[in-house]
Amino acid sequence: MLMRTDPFREVDRLAQQFFGTVQSGTWSRPAPMPIDAFRTGDEFVVAFDLPGVDPDAIDLDIERNVLTVKAERRPLQLDGNAQVQLSERPLGVFSRQLFLGDSLDTERIQASYDNGVLVVRIPVAEQAKPRKVAIGTTDTTRRAINA
Numbered sequence: 001m002l003m004r005t006d007p008f009r010e011v012d013r014l015a016q017q018f019f020g021t022v023q024s025g026t027w028s029r030p031a032p033m034p035i036d037a038f039r040t041g042d043e044f045v046v047a048f049d050l051p052g053v054d055p056d057a058i059d060l061d062i063e064r065n066v067l068t069v070k071a072e073r074r075p076l077q078l079d080g081n082a083q084v085q086l087s088e089r090p091l092g093v094f095s096r097q098l099f100l101g102d103s104l105d106t107e108r109i110q111a112s113y114d115n116g117v118l119v120v121r122i123p124v125a126e127q128a129k130p131r132k133v134a135i136g137t138t139d140t141t142r143r144a145i146n147a
Helices: 007-019
Strands: 002-004 035-040 043-049 058-063 066-073 092-100 110-114 117-123
Touching (some): 035 092, 043 066, 043 092
Antiparallel strands (some): 043 117, 058 066
């Protein structure tokens, strides 16, 4: 139902954790964003961590069953007298693409952003929901076969 597009992004994330580097992204090479994905009832839910990102800097697109999320965390606007003492928060562009299966209804997607988490809810398509199939019978009258 859900496939990741770039296997090397996980390697980048592990290298970032191992070497303790802060990764920033650009529009040509966006940094990954952590996600959680799960199915609950008749919908598929994906939560993207985007702390400190202005909601106006988030772009959510769907094309040919591919969900693309791009966001940009911009530096704080400091007054002219401020001197930065420490800067560890990653800045720049973050991006994630997810392939959505045909069993999801991409026409009815809903998204909300609260407390730095973008939550995308995708309903399961009606044709993909489990359903009972009635079993018909044929003529119930028994006939004797004469030889």
